[in-house]
Amino acid sequence: MSMISAENHGLRLATRYAVLTLIAVIFVFPLVFMLMSSLKPDQQLLADTASLRAFLPVGDISFDNYTAAFQRAPVALFILNSVIVTGVTVVLSLLFCSMAAFSFVFIGWKGRDVALSIILATLIVPFETIAIPLLLIASKLPWLGLEGFTTGWLNSYRVQIIPFIADGLTIFLFVQYFKDLPGELIEAARVEGASWVQIYRRIVMPLAGPVLATAAILKFLVMYNQYLWPLMVVQDEGYRPVMVGLQYFFQLNIAWGEVMAYLSLITVPVLAFYLYLQKAFIASIASTGVKG
Amino acid sequence: MASITLKGLKKSYGNAHVIKGVDIEINDGEFVVFVGPSGCGKSTLLRMIAGLEDITSGDLTIAGKQVNDLPPKDRGVAMVFQSYAIFPHMTVRENVAFGLTIAGASQAEKDAKVAEAARILQMEHLLDRRPSQLSGGQRQRVAIGRAIVRKPAVFLFDEPLSNLDAALRMDMRMEIGKLHKALGATMIYVTHDQVEAMTLANKIVVLKDGLVQQIGSPMELYHNPANAFVAGFLGSPSMNFLDVDVQSVQGDQVTVANGALDPVTITSKQGQFTAGTRARLGLRPQYLTPATDLNAGRLHGKVALTERLGAETVIEVTLKDGKALIAALARDAIFPLGTEVSLGFNPAEAHLFAA
Numbered sequence: 001m002s003m004i005s006a007e008n009h010g011l012r013l014a015t016r017y018a019v020l021t022l023i024a025v026i027f028v029f030p031l032v033f034m035l036m037s038s039l040k041p042d043q044q045l046l047a048d049t050a051s052l053r054a055f056l057p058v059g060d061i062s063f064d065n066y067t068a069a070f071q072r073a074p075v076a077l078f079i080l081n082s083v084i085v086t087g088v089t090v091v092l093s094l095l096f097c098s099m100a101a102f103s104f105v106f107i108g109w110k111g112r113d114v115a116l117s118i119i120l121a122t123l124i125v126p127f128e129t130i131a132i133p134l135l136l137i138a139s140k141l142p143w144l145g146l147e148g149f150t151t152g153w154l155n156s157y158r159v160q161i162i163p164f165i166a167d168g169l170t171i172f173l174f175v176q177y178f179k180d181l182p183g184e185l186i187e188a189a190r191v192e193g194a195s196w197v198q199i200y201r202r203i204v205m206p207l208a209g210p211v212l213a214t215a216a217i218l219k220f221l222v223m224y225n226q227y228l229w230p231l232m233v234v235q236d237e238g239y240r241p242v243m244v245g246l247q248y249f250f251q252l253n254i255a256w257g258e259v260m261a262y263l264s265l266i267t268v269p270v271l272a273f274y275l276y277l278q279k280a281f282i283a284s285i286a287s288t289g290v291k292g
Numbered sequence: 293m294a295s296i297t298l299k300g301l302k303k304s305y306g307n308a309h310v311i312k313g314v315d316i317e318i319n320d321g322e323f324v325v326f327v328g329p330s331g332c333g334k335s336t337l338l339r340m341i342a343g344l345e346d347i348t349s350g351d352l353t354i355a356g357k358q359v360n361d362l363p364p365k366d367r368g369v370a371m372v373f374q375s376y377a378i379f380p381h382m383t384v385r386e387n388v389a390f391g392l393t394i395a396g397a398s399q400a401e402k403d404a405k406v407a408e409a410a411r412i413l414q415m416e417h418l419l420d421r422r423p424s425q426l427s428g429g430q431r432q433r434v435a436i437g438r439a440i441v442r443k444p445a446v447f448l449f450d451e452p453l454s455n456l457d458a459a460l461r462m463d464m465r466m467e468i469g470k471l472h473k474a475l476g477a478t479m480i481y482v483t484h485d486q487v488e489a490m491t492l493a494n495k496i497v498v499l500k501d502g503l504v505q506q507i508g509s510p511m512e513l514y515h516n517p518a519n520a521f522v523a524g525f526l527g528s529p530s531m532n533f534l535d536v537d538v539q540s541v542q543g544d545q546v547t548v549a550n551g552a553l554d555p556v557t558i559t560s561k562q563g564q565f566t567a568g569t570r571a572r573l574g575l576r577p578q579y580l581t582p583a584t585d586l587n588a589g590r591l592h593g594k595v596a597l598t599e600r601l602g603a604e605t606v607i608e609v610t611l612k613d614g615k616a617l618i619a620a621l622a623r624d625a626i627f628p629l630g631t632e633v634s635l636g637f638n639p640a641e642a643h644l645f646a647a
Contacts, residue, residue, distance in 0.1 A: 187344050188377035192391035192438065193365035202394075206381040 029055060038065050038260035045256055065261035072258060075265055078245035083269060085160045085241055086223040092165045093219050094212055101174030102200050106186055122168040134163060135232050155236040164223060170215045177211035213277040220273055242266040294355045294445030294478045295320045301350035303336055310336050312502040323472050326482045327489040328499035334482045335450055341480065342371050342448050354446060370439035371448040374455065376431045378423045385419040388437040409437040429460045449481040465491060486526050498522050516561060520645040523574045529606060529618045534573045538565050546644055548573055552611035554590045558644045574643035577620040580635045589634030595627045609633055
């Protein structure tokens with residue numbers, strides 16, 4: 001009996017690893033293809049796509065495509081713009097959405113259930129449907145900045161940041177996580193004299209690590225991949241993010257090597273950010289059951 | 293100085309009335325235990341005093357001041373929760389000092405007060421640990437430490453020992469008793485464990501379905517229960533109740549009997565009885581004694597079950613009318629199953645309740 005079950009166990013394990021390996025390969029190959037192609041001249045790149053050579057660093061390998069990409073577009077500026085927009089939005093989003101969720105979960109105010117329902121309902125509204133009205137509003141909004149009082153938010157960082165700070169999904173993630181925190185912790189803090197702000201800062205947020213990581217990664221991806229909105233509101237190259245920058249490489253003659261080099265460059269911040277938060281992200285997904 | 297007064301206190305969730313008008317007077321320095329079966333509203337009542345639940349109607353005063361609408365922090369209370377509610381991301385030291393930190397105390401003051409609390413609770417060696425490295429009993433100490441460090445006038449305990457094993461529970465029970473004597477603060481303690489209630493309380497409040505059944509000292513409640521519920525709730529094994537016929541009434545002298553019980557005259561302390569009606573006779577198992585002669589006792593039946601505990605022997609007797617009766621006899625005794633027994637009791641130690 002035990003021999004058979006041990007064999008069965010081994011077989012099951014082997015099958016599991018085989019499936020996992022296959023999945024890993026499926027996910028990794030596009031990245032490998034991108035990186036390898038970015039090192040090859042266009043002719044070889046296109047010829048290699050018919051064989052496994054597409055995934056190997058063989059033939060005429062160089063960093064020429066990278067040099068060309070930097071010449072064709074202000075790559076560093078685009079990456080900087082994206083990092084600023086994404087970074088600021090992620091930080092502000094975590095702050096404001098966690099505060100909103102905190103009030104929904106812990107502070108008993110009238111109408112909070114209705115308010116939360118409305119916020120959650122926005123999850124099913126696609127951005128494309130509100131893009132035009134949002135553009136019209138953004139083009140007329142006032143702003144008090146260094147240069148005094150101005151009207152219209154177009155061509156700025158703020159027009160790419162402020163509309164995306166609060167969103168239903170992030171609030172929902174925090175609400176779900178906060179609901180699972182033991183209520184007695186909050187009550188104990190209240191009896192000990194803590195104000196709501198102190199409870200938020202000293203009790204709830206220090207315990208919110210996993211959901212902060214999840215929300216940060218999801219928000220980061222959404223913001224870093226922004227295309228439609230910046231295309232609509234930013235004409236000035238100085239504020240243009242990476243995804244819009246991709247247009248520079250799709251002119252009359254598409255240089256695929258340069259496209260791949262550019263893509264490799266703009267993928268680096270995403271991978272770095274993900275790897276940084278990966279452990280907490282997986283823990284959070286496992287504990288909340290929320291899918292990214 | 294912190295006396296507490298509950299006057300006509302009510303709590304409803306929509307149409308569900310959880311606390312239905314409670315009046316309790318708690319004197320400064322008293323140890324009051326709220327006891328009752330689960331769902332009787334004892335925890336809700338405690339949370340209303342703490343300020344964690346709104347008061348639907350009635351008056352709550354602490355130290356002469358109405359506190360109905362004050363947030364918990366302004367009521368001068370500290371609370372120990374059933375789950376301990378220790379902050380998992382802080383060390384024991386930070387947990388104990390939490391209230392002081394919030395109040396803006398200096399580091400020196402915090403150090404001194406935490407050290408004193410740790411000394412009282414004998415947990416100096418735990419101060420730099422995390423809650424995850426503590427046992428249940430140690431966590432409970434931390435929760436109590438957090439409560440005593442601010443020297444509040446009122447302590448609230450919500451079933452603090454129910455997550456501990458039996459031996460530890462007894463130790464902690466004694467410690468809480470000592471703590472009360474040492475601090476002299478007013479303490480309100482919620483439990484469903486009657487042993488905790490009997491041993492700790494100056495005053496017990498028995499609750500059922502959101503209403504106070506009786507308030508009094510442990511022995512008052514034990515010897516003079518106001519109704520059958522209180523009588524049955526306090527005491528272990530719990531009181532036997534026999535349905536009896538009232539044969540005659542002369543003033544407060546009521547003579548009762550049934551198929552298994554010879555006529556006996558009881559001095560009634562509660563309620564009115566009339567001849568020819570039914571009543572309930574309450575007999576504590578400890579006050580039943582086996583008669584030497586089968587005809588000498590008042591209750592007759594056969595032994596259905598014996599539990600020999602060494603110091604006492606608990607027997608279940610099936611009475612002649614088929615009802616079961618529990619008797620807890622002092623000392624070890626052997627009663628083979630099926631033995632006919634006759635049990636006697638002192639009528640002064642019996643209780644008569646309305647049917």
